[in-house]
Amino acid sequence: MDWGQRNRLSKIIRPKDGRTVMLAVDHGYFMGPTSGLEQLGAMVTPLLRYADTLMVTRGSLRHYIDPDVDIPIVLRVSGGTSIIGKELLHEGTVCSIEDAIRLNASGVAYSIMVGAEFERDTILGFTQYVDEAQRYGIPVVAVTAVGKEMVRDARYMSLASRMAAELGADVVKTYFVKGFENVVECCPVPVVIAGGKKLPEQEALQMAYDAIHAGAVGVDMGRNIFQSPNPVGMMKAIHAIVHKNATVKEAFAVFQS
Ligand code: 5RP
DSSP: OOHHHHHHHHHHSBTTTTBEEEEEOOTHHHHSSOTTOTTHHHHHGGGGGGOSEEEEOHHHHHHHSOTTOOOOEEEEOEEOOOTTSSSTTOOEEOSOHHHHHHTTOSEEEEEEOTTSTTHHHHHHHHHHHHHHHHHHTOOEEEEEOOOTTSOOSHHHHHHHHHHHHHTTOSEEEEEOOTTHHHHHHTOSSOEEEEOOSOOOHHHHHHHHHHHHHTTOOEEEEOHHHHTSSOHHHHHHHHHHHHHHOOOHHHHHHHHHO
16 A cells, blocks of 8 residues: 555544544435435534544535535445335446545445345446556445345355455445454454444444444444434544443443533
């Protein structure tokens, strides 16, 4: 990894403690006006001071986020299918590396569908993007999306995460599962967890805590933050777990305060 790529990666994962709170608000690229993100700018702006990185689409960035804002961007660059289409997550490239650079992205995110019908297409699209991103020193976050028919267990997440890393990912985003230590141990690049569907706040905090203590470098969380009745409280609580080693009890007190 050359200097530029390392420098960009240091904007995504804080060098001070090797951890990150990524705020994921890229859902609109396949879910449209996702509950909580109807007015994306108004939702996201007060949360940014507690985030290390914002994961977003190019359209949201241009329409909702002030370019003067001080937040590193991980740009969603894969897509092509919708939540109502027949081929959910049969993704390809939806944003060129040149546009990612124009938007001053510190990294890009690309989904792969290991074990699903379209795994080959998504993996070849991903590896082609890795080649382009490498050319310009842009780190790539592989999102190991899970098809409805796949079992979410440590065996599957290990397979998908390890494949992503071996195929060129700089960071792997996956889902927290029982036995997550094995997923992290077998993955040679930093791992972050997605939040998934909205959970009761204490459960979401417990998941973040367990992931960090199993070796994840952080979270890339969306719905469990912006669909909470207190999104700022959730951001502060997640920040406390990731960067201040707070317990779930302490973090929940932060959320409530
Ligand atoms: C979709 C994504 C989303 O950014 C991701 O799912 C994170 O958000 P959430 O915490 O709501 O699951 O990568 O593929």
